[in-house]
Amino acid sequence: MRLSLVIKKENVDLEKQVNKLNNFLVLHKSIKIVLTLLIFGSFSQIKAQDRVPFDQGKKYILADVTVVGKISFNNQTVVTFSGLQKGQEITVPGEEISSAIKKLGKLGLFNEISFYVNKIENDSIFLDLNLEELPKLGQVKFVGVKKNKTESLIKDNGLTKNKVVNENLITTTKNYIENKYKKDGYYNTKVNINTIVDTTTVNLVNMVINVDKGTKIKIDEIDFIGNKKLSDKTLRGAMKDTKQKKTTRLLKASKFIKDKYKKDLEKVIDAYKEKGYRDARILSDSVAYDKDKKALAIKIKVDEGNKYYFGNIKFLGNTVYSDQGLNSVLGVKKGDVYNGVLLEKRIADKSKPDGEDITNLYQNNGYLFSNINAVEVKTVNDTIDFEIRVTEGPIAYFNKITVVGNDKTNDRVIYRELRTKPGEKYSKEELVRTIREIGQLGFFDPEAIDPKFKNVDSGAGTVDIEYNLVEKGSSQIELQGGYGGGGFIGTLGLSFNNFSARNMLNKEAYKPLPMGDGQKVSLRLQGSTYFQTYSVSFSEPWFGGKKPVQFSSSISYSKQFSNNYVTYKVDKSKSFNILTLSVGLAKRLTVPDDYFVLSQSVSFQHYDLNNYNTGLFTFGNGASRNLAYTIGLTRSNKGVNPIFPTYGSEFSLTAKLTPPYSLLNGVKYASLGDTEAYKYKYTGTTYTGVNGIQVNKGDYLEAIPSTTNPYPNSVANYQDAAADPALVDQKKFNWLEYYKIKFKADWYTKIYGKLVLRTLSEFGFMGAYNQERGLVPFERFYLGGDGMAMYSMDGRETIQLRGYPNNSLTPVNSKGEQIGATVYNKFSLEMRYPITLKASASIYGLAFLEAGSSYENFKSYNPFALNRSAGFGLRVFMPAFGLLGIDFGHGFDALPGQTKPNGWETHFIIGQQF
Numbered sequence: 001m002r003l004s005l006v007i008k009k010e011n012v013d014l015e016k017q018v019n020k021l022n023n024f025l026v027l028h029k030s031i032k033i034v035l036t037l038l039i040f041g042s043f044s045q046i047k048a049q050d051r052v053p054f055d056q057g058k059k060y061i062l063a064d065v066t067v068v069g070k071i072s073f074n075n076q077t078v079v080t081f082s083g084l085q086k087g088q089e090i091t092v093p094g095e096e097i098s099s100a101i102k103k104l105g106k107l108g109l110f111n112e113i114s115f116y117v118n119k120i121e122n123d124s125i126f127l128d129l130n131l132e133e134l135p136k137l138g139q140v141k142f143v144g145v146k147k148n149k150t151e152s153l154i155k156d157n158g159l160t161k162n163k164v165v166n167e168n169l170i171t172t173t174k175n176y177i178e179n180k181y182k183k184d185g186y187y188n189t190k191v192n193i194n195t196i197v198d199t200t201t202v203n204l205v206n207m208v209i210n211v212d213k214g215t216k217i218k219i220d221e222i223d224f225i226g227n228k229k230l231s232d233k234t235l236r237g238a239m240k241d242t243k244q245k246k247t248t249r250l251l252k253a254s255k256f257i258k259d260k261y262k263k264d265l266e267k268v269i270d271a272y273k274e275k276g277y278r279d280a281r282i283l284s285d286s287v288a289y290d291k292d293k294k295a296l297a298i299k300i301k302v303d304e305g306n307k308y309y310f311g312n313i314k315f316l317g318n319t320v321y322s323d324q325g326l327n328s329v330l331g332v333k334k335g336d337v338y339n340g341v342l343l344e345k346r347i348a349d350k351s352k353p354d355g356e357d358i359t360n361l362y363q364n365n366g367y368l369f370s371n372i373n374a375v376e377v378k379t380v381n382d383t384i385d386f387e388i389r390v391t392e393g394p395i396a397y398f399n400k401i402t403v404v405g406n407d408k409t410n411d412r413v414i415y416r417e418l419r420t421k422p423g424e425k426y427s428k429e430e431l432v433r434t435i436r437e438i439g440q441l442g443f444f445d446p447e448a449i450d451p452k453f454k455n456v457d458s459g460a461g462t463v464d465i466e467y468n469l470v471e472k473g474s475s476q477i478e479l480q481g482g483y484g485g486g487g488f489i490g491t492l493g494l495s496f497n498n499f500s501a502r503n504m505l506n507k508e509a510y511k512p513l514p515m516g517d518g519q520k521v522s523l524r525l526q527g528s529t530y531f532q533t534y535s536v537s538f539s540e541p542w543f544g545g546k547k548p549v550q551f552s553s554s555i556s557y558s559k560q561f562s563n564n565y566v567t568y569k570v571d572k573s574k575s576f577n578i579l580t581l582s583v584g585l586a587k588r589l590t591v592p593d594d595y596f597v598l599s600q601s602v603s604f605q606h607y608d609l610n611n612y613n614t615g616l617f618t619f620g621n622g623a624s625r626n627l628a629y630t631i632g633l634t635r636s637n638k639g640v641n642p643i644f645p646t647y648g649s650e651f652s653l654t655a656k657l658t659p660p661y662s663l664l665n666g667v668k669y670a671s672l673g674d675t676e677a678y679k680y681k682y683t684g685t686t687y688t689g690v691n692g693i694q695v696n697k698g699d700y701l702e703a704i705p706s707t708t709n710p711y712p713n714s715v716a717n718y719q720d721a722a723a724d725p726a727l728v729d730q731k732k733f734n735w736l737e738y739y740k741i742k743f744k745a746d747w748y749t750k751i752y753g754k755l756v757l758r759t760l761s762e763f764g765f766m767g768a769y770n771q772e773r774g775l776v777p778f779e780r781f782y783l784g785g786d787g788m789a790m791y792s793m794d795g796r797e798t799i800q801l802r803g804y805p806n807n808s809l810t811p812v813n814s815k816g817e818q819i820g821a822t823v824y825n826k827f828s829l830e831m832r833y834p835i836t837l838k839a840s841a842s843i844y845g846l847a848f849l850e851a852g853s854s855y856e857n858f859k860s861y862n863p864f865a866l867n868r869s870a871g872f873g874l875r876v877f878m879p880a881f882g883l884l885g886i887d888f889g890h891g892f893d894a895l896p897g898q899t900k901p902n903g904w905e906t907h908f909i910i911g912q913q914f
Contacts, residue, residue, distance in 0.1 A: 060125035144211040185255030187217035220295035238271035239264035273340035279305030308338035366425035369393030396426040399462035405469035445839035472839035473879030530563040662770035780820025784809035786907035803869025803889030811856040826852030885909035
């Protein structure tokens with residue numbers, strides 16, 4: 001853009017003035033600036049006879065600057081930004097006015113900046129500054145884009161109302177949208193942006209964005225030319241993000257992204273390097289669009305070169321570790337086929353921060369400033385000799401350790417998890433472990449944990465670490481409602497996962513509750529017309545505040561009335577109550593390593609049945625008590641995100657034990673039904689004996705009455721009660737006696753990129769100390785379905801096996817009633833891929849294969865007779881609501897008692913653990 005400078009005065013050399021200002025406009029091509037110096041004022045105001053002589057290049061005193069034009073800014077503010085001041089000596093035209101134009105132009109707020117000379121009085125000059133503001137944004141309308149996609153496009157491009165609309169905004173918005181769709185395979189996407197003046201509002205424009213995605217462009221073929229040693233299939237496989245069309249490919253779509261394509265070309269060379277072809281190179285490549293096929297064709301010409309082998313490998317500069325020790329880490333021997341990729345990883349594996357390589361060997365032992373390089377020193381025929389040159393440097397120590405970003409969580413909660421302590425030797429391994437420990441807290445976005453190195457001083461041998469954190473919501477609410485069993489069923493659950501008990505009496509800490517100390521408090525209420533459940537739990541991860549010993553406790557109370565599921569009538573004379581108490585401690589161990597946790601707990605349950613004959617238990621009146629001790633050993637190094645682990649494993653072995661009452665009480669359970677205490681049952685009408693004792697129908701007496709005892713009723717009114725199972729079981733299960741052993745192994749392996757394989761194996765066994773007493777009907781395993789704990793009163797454990805109805809793979813008795821299993825095993829493979837792992841919502845998809853079965857006793861146990869299933873699902877984790885999900889599973893085997901495969905089942909997951 002050129003500037004036309006008009007000065008209404010004769011005998012003035014204009015060319016110099018125009019050239020000066022055009023030099024400025026080269027720097028501001030996107031701004032239309034018109035500087036018109038009218039020595040005698042504007043055309044309409046000054047007549048020819050009013051002209052006064054003008055001295056070119058004369059200096060004037062700036063008397064005043066008047067801002068004219070329609071602007072929304074304060075006039076004096078604009079003049080201040082221009083840098084011009086009253087009383088200032090300026091040259092017209094000159095550098096002062098050019099500088100003012102530059103300053104105003106940099107604000108990016110004006111479409112036109114014009115200076116006019118209003119008048120001249122002696123040595124004083126009066127200037128008018130005419131400004132035309134850039135328009136502001138009103139409404140944004142998309143054409144060619146689905147409505148549910150427009151909100152994210154507006155947000156990503158910052159198209160907020162009243163934003164200044166300039167060429168830069170239009171260009172960056174256009175480029176962003178085109179590139180976004182090109183990444184999704186719409187290679188021919190075209191975007192056209194129009195601005196329309198809003199006539200109802202001053203200086204406002206509406207933006208209309210037309211998006212023509214065109215057809216989705218895929219890669220029809222990828223052809224290699226010149227390859228003889230490696231096949232086309234192998235080289236295509238090396239290209240991880242650039243794939244040709246294939247109907248069987250599900251996880252990686254065929255699309256062309258230029259940046260990823262360039263990286264994939266490097267991976268092709270790496271594929272050759274892994275096979276010994278060090279000199280392999282790409283001679284040329286081309287990407288052509290086939291209009292007929294509406295697809296891309298890629299041709300890559302390669303020069304493979306010769307195959308090489310490793311020769312002598314010599315270490316130089318190493319004093320801390322011996323050649324033998326470094327060789328064992330390097331894992332490369334003379335005579336091995338040359339593998340440049342492997343050599344690089346063994347020196348420094350950039351893909352694994354905790355990789356077993358030489359660089360980490362040094363950095364895990366304090367040598368932060370160490371540097372290791374592999375240098376080719378000699379090539380003879382097909383053999384390459386290397387020198388591994390080591391610069392060890394001084395030992396580094398952690399100096400200042402800080403944490404930023406924790407707005408709610410108290411510093412001490414974070415600092416007690418840190419493995420990087422001031423004054424200790426630098427260790428990359430401890431740095432990586434600290435990131436995992438902070439992520440496992442659940443209070444911060446694990447994907448956003450960023451340890452920044454500050455003040456790295458090689459001379460002093462110190463380094464400061466600043467952990468940058470992003471806090472996320474850690475409390476959850478569970479609110480459910482539904483209609484079932486003839487009435488409304490409601491659930492209210494609250495979990496405060498970062499609670500602070502010590503601030504409960506501090507009124508200022510309630511925002512809305514005292515938070516920040518890492519404690520957990522959970523409240524849950526559930527009820528309907530026929531049952532209510534109330535529970536409270538509390539846990540402290542650092543009991544005593546000095547060591548990682550977790551204290552946990554809980555109390556719950558449940559009450560259920562008999563409910564007729566046909567008429568929906570509730571009989572409150574028939575009830576079943578459970579009181580549960582538990583307390584436990586879990587301690588982090590240091591041997592064999594500090595990933596181990598030893599947990600112990602004691603629990604007590606009191607079951608109280610009042611005329612509650614439902615078939616759930618073998619008796620309807622009486623009480624049972626369950627006092628149990630649970631001990632478990634767990635090793636978990638899953639990381640780093642507890643919602644979506646990408647590496648590590650978890651192994652656990654637990655045992656739940658009750659006291660062996662039968663070994664201490666002397667009861668002979670084999671002949672319990674023949675004892676005199678429960679021999680006779682009265683079947684007549686109620687009466688009172690001569691001694692005042694009332695006898696009711698159904699009462700049990702120690703001995704049958706005779707003519708001489710105080711009971712006048714006939715002997716015929718008493719029957720033998722030896723075979724009454726309810727009374728026998730009441731005696732047998734007064735205190736529950738059993739033991740349970742469970743084992744679980746859970747692995748996470750990154751397959752490629754973000755794709756993670758979860759491998760799971762479970763086994764559970766329940767046994768009895770005394771075979772005459774037998775197994776209790778409580779605490780059994782129920783297999784099948786979504787694995788969520790259904791409303792039950794017998795302490796059962798529900799085991800997930802998708803593709804089958806809930807509890808459907810559980811043993812039944814001769815009457816067809818489920819009695820629970822005492823043995824089960826389960827195996828699962830699950831492929832997971834994250835859609836987003838943002839703190840606000842983490843979403844991942846999955847596909848699974850599962851197999852498992854449960855057994856009435858160990859005699860019927862057969863680990864190879866399994867029920868198999870496969871399917872897919874989705875998980876969504878939101879901090880406020882926990883984990884939500886849906887699975888679609890297909891059962892390949894028939895349910896017990898059926899002959900056809902079960903087929904498809906839909907499972908909803910709410911609040912289940914990860």
